[in-house]
Amino acid sequence: MRSDAVPEEVDAAEAPATRGRSRKYTQVLGLINQAAIEVFASEGLAGASTQAIADKAGLSKAQLHYYIDSKEALYRQVLQDILTDWIVVFGFSDEAFGPRKVLGDLIQRKMMFSFEHPLRSRIFTxxxxxxxxxxxxxxxTSKQRTDQAAAVIQNWMNQGLMDTADPMLVLFHIWAVTQFYADHATQAAYYRSAAQQGDDKDRRYLIEQVTEFLLKGAGVK
Known part of the structure; x- marks a missing residue:
């Protein structure tokens, strides 16, 4: 996406107006980003069109292309934003806290991301x-962080804090179960009979159930 930095030579009298334009520019970029997420999630890269993204953002196609270079560049930016979020979501706390605390926090963050950003998760999938x-x-970077996380899990196994297993597969299993609640949210809602599906109480219940299931499966002491 294009930059809208204020040139250094703009004088003080013009700066407030320029800052106002910059705020509007940022707001429009936000609208475009959300529109792109919705269109890419439903249509994929091949099926998406800049016209559909423009319509969703409330812009003309010409206005959209003022802010983006191409559909492909916008798609890459959406993916990069998702990867950046994954790095935060899958970041490990201090290894000394042990697997129950660290993996429990990881599962909670991943579940909350699935609840709050299902479309972004589906684009990644x-x-x-x-x-x-x-x-x-x-x-x-994501690969490096995942390798580091697997090494930490291996250390816990070596210390007898978890059952022995392939540490990378432990991470895959955590991913698979938590990602279900993003990719298959409709299915989960259809088969569950909870009266308040999706509210905070129900989310906490799901997080508790998934956390206990995964930690027990990993043999966390």
């Missing part, structure tokens, strides 16, 4: 199911 043609070249 769809990209992976296509063989990760776009995101593959963007995942070096």
């Amino acid at each position: 769809a990209e992976m199911m296509r063989g990760a043609p776009v995101i593959n070249s963007m995942m070096d």
